[in-house]
Amino acid sequence: MPATAADALTDHVIAVISESGLDGLSIRTVANRADVSIGAVQYHFPTKAALLRAAMRTVAQRSAERFRQAESVSDEPGKLGALLSLLVPAGPDDDTARVWVAFSARALTDPEIGAVYRDIWERLRSALVTLIGATAGLAEDAERRASQVLALADGLTVNVLAGTISAPEGRRIITDSVFSDLV
Template identity: 25%
Template sequence: MTERVPQQERSRITREGLLRAAVDVLAEQGWSAATVATVAARAGVSRGAAQHHFPTREALVTATLEQIFADLTEVASSATATATATGEGDRVAAVVHRAVGIYTGKEFKAALQVWAAAASDPALRELILPLEAKFARAAHRMTVEALGHSDDQAHIHRIAQLTLDLARGLGLADTLSDDSTRRAQVVATYIDLVRSALGE
């Protein structure tokens, strides 16, 4: 008897393949290339099948951004576990490195393309702002948890925001050329500042 993949399962696999292909196309070829047809070709899926999942470019791009944010939240979540498992001294370093990791990968480069396009497209902006806000809240919450408790919890909240803002800036500096050497120094300086601020 031949093993058959149920229809529902095949549909899920096709959808995931399209979303992965969309991340690759956005990160490597940019916004203008990221059409349903190009992404379908990259995923090895027929245009008709792709349009069944994503009738419009907006539907594809929105779902891709949701997938990116879900993936990044998972990365941040495992970072929280790692940071919590390590000693007090390494905790700040672990939190900062993971925040920077979120914004220096392929996913951020893909999201940046959508971001830039949305800056001049009000309809796209309305679609992605809630996704962006949800992700920002999740990233902030996990960074706060990973930094641990303090007598001044509001201070921890602000340090978490600062960390994510710095990470975003470092991510942007990495989009046109490999900035990893310079970034390592900046990150080390920042870790020292945060350790002092937290009295560690």
């Protein structure tokens, strides 16, 4: 449950982006969805850019929480498997993944979103490098493999969200792509 009015509005921002993309987002659409005045939205988020930043921060926080759960697994191969599974969305209605894809595209043209995207991507890559190196004992090849996994995850995410492959199939593909080489 959202802790503040701004958190509640951010949840509405994420829902709008998930349903309509970044182009469907406006202060008015968030106000209508939240059943509040435009002024109430502008009090917390004076511009569309502020709405986007809040949504990006929240999606990053939600993703970080998912990954912290994966890190609670005790053995390195188990952690790697859990992290790989989290890189593929739960299904076509996964709001966090849908917003992530929208931000991925916007990262190409928006320097601020691009910086956040690159930071998150690099943190994920670093975690994968560590886990792949520890699991396979292939530290010298782990950086290349981690970049390949993230590129594959991006493609699988789009395909799961588009409904061209199922989430379980996407998770099997990403897990096999790593573990088939390591055993």
